[in-house]
Amino acid sequence: MTRAAREIRFGTGDGRRPVIAAEGVRVTAGAFTVLDRFDLTVDQGEVVALTGVNGAGKSTLLRCLAGLQPVTEGEILVLGAPPRDDETFWRDVGLTTDEQAWYPWLTVREHLELVRRIHAPVGDSCPEPEALLETFGLSDRADVTPMTLSTGQRQRLSLAAMLARPSRLLLLDEPEQGLDQTFRDSLGTLLATYAGDGGTLVMATHDARLAESAGARMVTLHGAGRT
């Protein structure tokens, strides 16, 4: 899959400012500290894999980067500004979690087409829906509602939808979930290509092989945010 270099619109990722800058981040849940004095800097075109045991705070960190969870202390800047849950932010940032949902009245192909149409102009920077269906092994399920897909197929559709649209940052929470090992290897290559074309990617993962094939910088969390 080939991708043209992305157009930079907000002047971030220009070598002077990082795409993600998290400093002294502390997140608490009641009496429990999930992340403590956590720092992270991610530059444009970089792939970062957050690893660590269950409960180490990987998903929490992704939610903070997406602006879905407020930090108790510290500061997070994404694309040069604090993350915010609005239309403009989500035009540049893609997020996949284990909570997947689809419009039951649209087919798999229509979902991919809709993503492209809404994020128009897409240009040549993103693959066509047909190419994505082929790459993600969904061609024979293109004309059904996603409600009838298996768990793994839904995960494939979720990732395909992320790549069907232009974005500057992808936040992926355990993208390997439900995928067979063969496709995980292909996914690593796809993600590396995305970063090679100028996109930035942060993913929480338990699959070291996937992280390696995506060419990721590993950041291991040890609970309470110690790195």
Place this chain on the structure above:
Amino acid sequence: MTTVAGLTRRRRSTAREPGWQRAYYRLITLGLVAAIGVPQLVRFSSWLFGGAGPADAAPGLALLLALLSGLLMLLAWTGPVVSSPADVRWLVLSPLNRRRVLTRGASVLLASSIVAGLILGSLGAAVSGGGRDLIAHLSLGVSVTVTAGAAGVLLQAAGTRRDWLRLTAVLLLVAAGALILLRPSLPGPPLVPAAFSAPVVATLLTWRAWRALAHFPSRVLLDASARMGTLVASSYNLEPAALTSIAEERFWRSRRLRSRPWPVTGRAATVLSDARMLSRRPGRLAVLAVLTVLPVLVRSAGGTTGLAVVVLVCGGLAAATTAAAGARWDAQHPELARLFARGSATGVVMPAALALLWTGLALALLVTAGFLPAWSCLFAPAAAPGLAVGALRMARRGPIDHSIPVVDLGMGGIPLGPVLWATAGVDIAILGSVPLLLAVTPASLALQALLGAVLLGVCVRRRRVSR
């Protein structure tokens, strides 16, 4: 030998009063409700249909047939005999007397049928001319609904309830439509003979239904109780919206879809997504189209203009809600709104369009029938934004907040959480339609247009993606 009564006694051993006392209290309560409620109901019905005369018999009868059709659809959907999930699991699937196990559910059905019959009877008395022959009308109404309930039980026991009840409901609707279109001059109904013979039929069928309870098949009970269990759990434990999602998922899973290209880009594409959903449910659109006759039907049956306008607003809100499925889905799944970077502005387009279309058609029918002046059609674009914003609020209201305290009124507590949930959205729709509800005048039209524009502006300015 273990009996149902013994089990029930043991299960309710913590109750404060003995069984006979509870039965006495229930009887007294029912008697009081009947003594106080029925005259009030008749007075209210007579006020609603105060203008009814012999010439309005056909529309009035059509309205009653439509109500009865709705009742049959409800019976087909509910069971009608249901038990609590616990009773089904522990008592139905056991060697206990089946009829005794089902007595409670059957009693609830009988009581509900009687109440529905009283309402139907009082409405019948009102639409046939100011409450004459009240006792005969009430007797006929109760007989019809009890007969329908008993027939529902017999059909349920035979495992064919849905098809026959739905067919009957559709036939009743067709008959109602024919009455409206043909407006035949109906002869005075043989009310007194009917009021005497109908209870006989109702009693006979109820007796047969009672006997059928003894051999009621477990399978149909399990189906009906699982459905009602989901409804109750969704209402009290989870969120009623979950039930809608489950029903929608089941519907779309069974449909064969065909991919179609998107001719538009940007925000228009999200609007097209809502439109595509509507176009793939033609049955819903057909029902909505048929329902546009309701306001003119109510007015033709002698109802006041105010009542017709209330029906108009309710119908417009229902139409807008039908088109708000996309917004509801987005509210339940914020990850979708993030993926499509979908704001609030686009979500209001289709609900507003459908509300405009529905109210426009209904107003046009009222104008054609001579009940409203021609310029009143302008209320459609003026009221549609308020109805659409109300429908969007309903779609995005989320789960019931059970943490809100219960207000104790001495005679019982009112849980504020469910009340606030139920009124969310409806309140905006009502407030947004106040000028129309108050009067149909040029001044109220201007005020309605202004109010609609303000509500639309507020809705479009909302930028947050998640709920």
